[in-house]
Amino acid sequence: MAGRVSTPGATVVSRALALLFAFDEQHRRLTLSELAARADLPLPTAHRLVGELVAGGALAKRSDGAYVVSRKLWTVGLLAPLPSGLRETAGPFLNDIHAATRATVHLAIREGIRTLYLERLTGRASVPVVSTVGSYLPLHSTGVGKVLLAYAPADVQEAALAQLTRFTPHTITHAGRLEKQLIEIRERGYATTTEEMTLGACSVAVPIRPLGPDGPVVAAVGLVVPNLRSHRAALLAALQVAAQGIGRSITA
Numbered sequence: 001m002a003g004r005v006s007t008p009g010a011t012v013v014s015r016a017l018a019l020l021f022a023f024d025e026q027h028r029r030l031t032l033s034e035l036a037a038r039a040d041l042p043l044p045t046a047h048r049l050v051g052e053l054v055a056g057g058a059l060a061k062r063s064d065g066a067y068v069v070s071r072k073l074w075t076v077g078l079l080a081p082l083p084s085g086l087r088e089t090a091g092p093f094l095n096d097i098h099a100a101t102r103a104t105v106h107l108a109i110r111e112g113i114r115t116l117y118l119e120r121l122t123g124r125a126s127v128p129v130v131s132t133v134g135s136y137l138p139l140h141s142t143g144v145g146k147v148l149l150a151y152a153p154a155d156v157q158e159a160a161l162a163q164l165t166r167f168t169p170h171t172i173t174h175a176g177r178l179e180k181q182l183i184e185i186r187e188r189g190y191a192t193t194t195e196e197m198t199l200g201a202c203s204v205a206v207p208i209r210p211l212g213p214d215g216p217v218v219a220a221v222g223l224v225v226p227n228l229r230s231h232r233a234a235l236l237a238a239l240q241v242a243a244q245g246i247g248r249s250i251t252a
Contacts, residue, residue, distance in 0.1 A: 015041055015049055016049050019050060019059075020053070020058065022038035022039045024136070028068060030068075050067060057072040058072065059073075086107075086118065086208075086246075089249045090118075090208075090219075090246045091119070093242040093246050094119060096242065097221075097238050098121040102123050103223045103224060103225045104121065105119075105120070105221070105222070106131060106143075106220075106222045106224065107120075107219060107220075108144040108148065108219060108220050108221075108222070109219045110148040113160040114138060114139065115136065115145040115148060116135075116136055117132065117137070118133065120132065120133050130197065137197065138160070138165055140171075140172065141165075141172075141196045141197040142197050142203060142222070143191050143203030144220035144222040145220075146182070146205070147190070147217070148220050150186050151207060157179075157182065161178060161179065162175075167198070168198065168199050170194055170195040171196045172196060190206045190236055190240075191204070191206075191222075192204045192205075194228070201226070202225055202227050203225070204222060204232065204239065205239065206220065206240055208221060209243075210247045210248075211247075215247075218250075221239055221243050221246065223235050223238075223239060
């Protein structure tokens with residue numbers, strides 16, 4: 001939910017933001033009544049504010065009557081500050097990896113206890129994945145997510161380990177087992193998954209460190225492939241070269 005803003009002291013801005021924040025990865029299209037409920041607003045108030053948000057270009061109304069976030073608002077969201085030039089700097093490196101492997105390539109950062117996907121490159125031969133640019137997924141079920149979780153502060157790890165959702169029969173939902181994996185990721189410098197987010201999809205990912213091997217992890221880059229039984233070493237080597245190149249080219 002977006003939060004309780006039906007109290008008398010709530011401002012117009014806070015109510016409008018509650019309506020915008022009612023949208024998330026699982027709620028991309030919402031009816032007026034759903035928006036009102038998720039924003040904790042009276043239906044007449046939601047109706048008035050949603051109309052203004054549509055008129056202002058922040059929301060769009062579909063032919064079926066549902067509302068979605070507009071492309072204009074999505075474009076504004078892309079202006080949110082990231083580690084200096086990360087997405088632009090990473091672009092050529094991601095393109096090189098994709099050209100060499102034809103696998104799905106991901107660039108991601110951590111926001112709270114979720115993975116935010118900044119870039120995704122795919123082709124006709126790529127394994128189907130659920131990620132999209134700008135989407136969020138849990139940290140524990142993907143390669144880039146596990147890398148980001150492994151190097152996250154202790155309180156973030158604790159919060160993430162308390163919310164281990166199962167997506168496939170192979171998703172790790174036992175906190176102790178995942179904690180052991182996070183230690184191994186920090187020791188070896190990369191993470192792998194085997195059908196933990198999507199059946200038929202495995203991944204390998206490495207951290208991006210602007211200040212060298214002992215510096216902070218600001219992002220992760222990864223590949224999604226049908227299996228890791230073959231070519232794992234070559235895929236990992238390509239990712240490590242790319243991550244080092246990206247890290248040298250940005251400032252934290």
